[in-house]
Amino acid sequence: MEFLTWKVEEGVAIVTIQRPPANALSKGLIHEVDEMLSAVEHDDAIRVIVLHGEGRFFSAGADIKEFTEVSSGEEFSKLASNGQQVFERLESFSKPVIAAIHGAALGGGLELAMACHIRYVAEDAKLGLPELQLGLIPGFAGTQRLPRYVGVAKAAEMLFTSEPITGVEAVQWGLATRSFPVDDLLSNTIEIAKKIATKSPIALKATIDMLQYSKHKGFYDGVQAESASFGSVFNSEDAKEGIQAFIEKRKPTFSGK
Template sequence: MEFLRWSVEDGVAIVTINRPPANALARAIISEMDALLDELAVKDEVRVVVLHGEGRFFSAGADIKEFTEVSSGEEFTKLARNGQIVFDRMESFSKPIIAAIHGAALGGGLELAMGCHIRYVTKSAKLGLPELNLGLIPGFGGTQRLPRFVGAAKAAEMMFTSDAITGEEAVQFGLATRAFDDEELLPQTLAIAKKMAQKSPIALAAAIKTLQYSKTSTFDAGLQVEAESFGQVFVSEDAKEGIQAFIEKRKPQFVGK
């Protein structure tokens, strides 16, 4: 891949966006992310994914120069749908994806981060959707995901003013989970990711699946899916191992079966 590189450490795939100077979200990066999800899905040694940016930024936004290559509304619609589909894949991916955000996550960069299950940030990071500065609106799911995290009024304010919020404010408003000092972001994120990687892959996938229903379904429908998933997980080898390890007061060894 040209712009995404990755390695595995203790069950965690560390994926780095490498398109200096700003890691602008070119169409090629979205295509590479789509292909990478296919690859990571079948890698048993990968249990958690951490996504971060090389250099000064997580991703400072979409590649505006590419916009000048698109000539029709229909092409822009197709461009937006392609990004939405990939970010939807990330959100429903069977392995946790954590965004480690430093510098800036703006426009398409923030939309990419919102497609992840969890966001950790530096305290000074800038997060926002400034598309209205260009006479545009967010197109990769930002208008739908941002209100889920910060509420409709705050999302409207952020989009209408194009003002970014800091990492600390992102935690305050629910857009991010934790804020760290710059030098602590990646080490702390990896430590948390490695803790997650010790869990049963089957249980992690089931937890992700059931959490998705809390966003799109009724409470009763979500409870039904939870009950069904609970039953499916309960008969797995990992569940038997986890219960036995608890009884024997030892650390479980999950194998993903």
């Protein structure tokens, strides 16, 4: 691929965005995110994905130069829809995806990060949706995901003012889970990802499915689906291994079956 590279360590695919100088989200980069998901989806050696940016930024936003190549609102809507589909696939992906955000995640870069299951940030990172400065609005579901994490009022402030928040503030507001000094961000993220990679792939996928279910259904529909999934997971070899390992006071070895 031209813009993404990755290596695998102990079940974790460490995926690096490489599109200098700002890792701007082009159509090509978004397409490669989709290709990357297809490549790792059925690779049993990969159980967790860590996504981070090379250089100074996670991603400083969409490639604005590509906007000048769009000739109509209809074409612009299609561009947004294509990006939304890839990011929705990312959010519902069967394996956990963690964003490690340093420098800046702005505009489309933040929308990409918000589609990941977990976000860890450098303390001095900048996160924001500045599209209104261009007379535009976010197009990759930013107006929909941001309120889910920070609430409607804070989302409105961030969108209306176009002002970013810091990594520390992102944790305070619920947009990110943890903040670290920038030099420790990636190593700490990978360490946590490796812990997650030791869990049962079947149970991880079921958990992701239940988290996604809560987006579309009410509470009681969700708990009914959870009980059904609970029984299905119980029938797996991984569940038998996990229970037996607990009884024998040892670490489980999950096979994903």
